[in-house]
Amino acid sequence: MTKVLIIGAGHAGGTAAALLRQHGHAGPIVLAGEEAAAPYQRPPLSKAWLKGEAGLDDLLLRPESFYVEQAIDLRLGVTATAIDAAARTVAFSDGTTETYDVLVLATGSTARRLPVPGGDDPSLLELRTLKDAERLKALLGPGKRLAVVGGGYVGLEAAASARALGADAVVIERMDRVLARVASQTLSDFFTALHRAHGVEILTSAEAQSLEARSLEDGVVRLADGRTIQADAILVGIGAQSCDGLAATAGLACDNGVVVDEQARTSDPAIFAIGDVTNRPVPVHDGARHRLESVPNALEQAKQAAAAIVGRPAPTPEVPWFWSDQYDVKLQIAGLPFGADRQVVRGDPTAPGFAVFHLQGQRLLCVEAVNAPAEFMGGRLLIGKATPVDAERLADAAVSMKAVAL
Ligand code: FAD
Secondary structure (H helix, E strand, O other): OOOEEEEOOOHHHHHHHHHHHHOOOOOOEEEEEOOOOOOEOOHHHHOOOOOOOOOHHHHEOOOHHHHHHOOEEEEEOOOEEEEEOOOOEEEEOOOOEEEOOEEEEOOOEEEOOOOOOOOOOOOOEOOOOHHHHHHHHHHOOOOOEEEEEOOOHHHHHHHHHHHHOOOEEEEEOOOOOOOOOOOOHHHHHHHHHHHHHOOOEEEOOOOEEEEEEEEOOEEEEEEOOOOEEEEOEEEEOOOEEEOOHHHHHOOOOEOOOEEOOOOOEOOOOOEEEOHHHEEEEEHHHOOEEEOOOOHHHHHHHHHHHHHHHHOOOOOOOOOOEEEEEEOOEEEEEEEOOOOOOEEEEEOOOOOOOEEEEEEEOOEEEEEEEEOOHHHHHHHHHHHHHOOEEOHHHHHOOOOOHHHOEO
């Protein structure tokens, strides 16, 4: 019977294990991860859980009893240290070695460190794991001030949650707008105004030159322009990088992530890779390669690997999508904007309930929807089917999303 060893008990790894059993895989499954908790969802760590609106049980993908019932050998608190691809074994930090017939790498990504003096101080906070989130939460409350270095989704969500807990928050962004790497100017402008309206200080074109975390509760961010920002806690949220070191050392093809195909296969036929750790082709976007960091991506690739392992037909390719919650605003993004030649705004971009569409000629590539579920869902369908659209009708909020197709 085929033995499947999954390294990384996060969203992708936990889902792949469950899907394998669902698809009737009867052989042994070992799911090994370095964190202490059973597979859990990370999105609430910067949102509902951080604000105290969700507990640990709400985070878990499945209760721990599920793994026992499904005969999934869940090993927590162990780090895979080396893969011997020829011998088909993996060595772990506790001195054990595990064999496999099929290996699934689901090691995710880690928070980037800021490459400035003081950037590796252990008193700085990052937000990737439950442990990180617990540390952050303990420092937030009335009278506290959080400085967030990096105006990306995680940083902005943490700032919104800090405000909900009564703390002050300042966001320090190197670029001339927040969300610069991941969203349109329209969206950046909207979220900047939203945060300012909620009392968050947003500093753009502000480069952190050095960090001094004098203690966990006393830090200073020094900016390149000479300003200093005093805070009780400093959170660095400048993006994540693929945990592909294990794969690269084992000789697997890696290029900003483990290189996989449309079925999540790596360059070794016995090894799959899924989730944040991968560099994958996106069929809906002409097979262009991307390293996507999102729950839907982790789920899609878990489905691909599980289907390939049990010999089921490959699942239908999905349109990449992502969401972010800040205050009472839900942002939903479908598709990828790369290659777009124009943007069309539908609705009033200064108030929730609008969408930005990214077009390449008549082809819709991406929709950014702010409290606009119909635009998100309609846009996602149009992107998936590559249906040509009429830009003028798209811009007219009075025209239904069904009527924008050409
Ligand atoms: P992970 O869930 O990170 O799991 C990887 C696991 O592998 C980790 O537990 C890690 O410890 C373990 N591991 C790594 N190396 C080893 C090793 N050598 N041996 C053993 N174990 C190892 N996505 C959205 O779509 N929407 C959101 O709103 C959203 N919000 C987010 C908020 C936060 C704060 C964070 C951190 C992420 C958010 N994401 C969001 C991203 C989403 O959570 C990730 O894309 C998703 O968790 C990726 O799943 P994964 O299984 O690839 O990686």
